[in-house]
Amino acid sequence: MEENLKYLILGYRKHTDITQRELANKLDVPLDIVVALEMGSFRYPTERLMTKIEKLTSEFDRNNLIYIGRGYRIRDGMGPYFKYFLRGLQKMKGMDPTELEELPSEECYRAIGSIDLDEFEVLHAGRTLES
Known part of the structure; x- marks a missing residue:
């Protein structure tokens, strides 16, 4: 999933029509982490962050x-x-x-x-x- 993480994050944000800042608040991370996730430059997300992302996207077809x-x-x-x-x-x-x-x-x-x-x-x- 990590190779598609940038698309998953961007797709979730576009589908739910929220801003990067709102997503950062939902994930309880700084805004620059969301920006880096979407750009694909945040290569090694923590297990805690991945758990939050999985929980956040679980109600959707990933x-x-x-x-x-x-x-x-x-x-x-x-x-x-x-x-x-x-x-x-x-x-x-x-x-x-x-x-x-x-x-x-x-x-x-x-x-x-x-x-x-x-x-x-x-x-x-x-x-x-x-x-």
């Missing part, structure tokens, strides 16, 4: 939270190139970009995050398509 977090990170990381990512998904997976963009944001993030492809390969595929 895979969905991970997909939401990963999808959000992909969307955010692509910035203005996200349109090429969507085109790449169409080329590589047959997914209609228009349908994805019309989904509510959480469902769109979940769909994108659940795709088991390297996002930069998808982006490259989308950029090489003829307009």
Whole structure:
């Protein structure tokens, strides 16, 4: 789970629509710990913190939270190139970009995050398509 911890934390926060500060309060940790968890730079969380995270996310499907977090990170990381990512998904997976963009944001993030492809390969595929 630790390899997907950053996506789990971000997905939980986006799904529950809370701020990083609110999540820090729920976990009883400093704000910078939540920021580091979401960035993936907090590599060795304590057992106590992991227990709190597991308890906090236990009422949700953790895979969905991970997909939401990963999808959000992909969307955010692509910035203005996200349109090429969507085109790449169409080329590589047959997914209609228009349908994805019309989904509510959480469902769109979940769909994108659940795709088991390297996002930069998808982006490259989308950029090489003829307009």
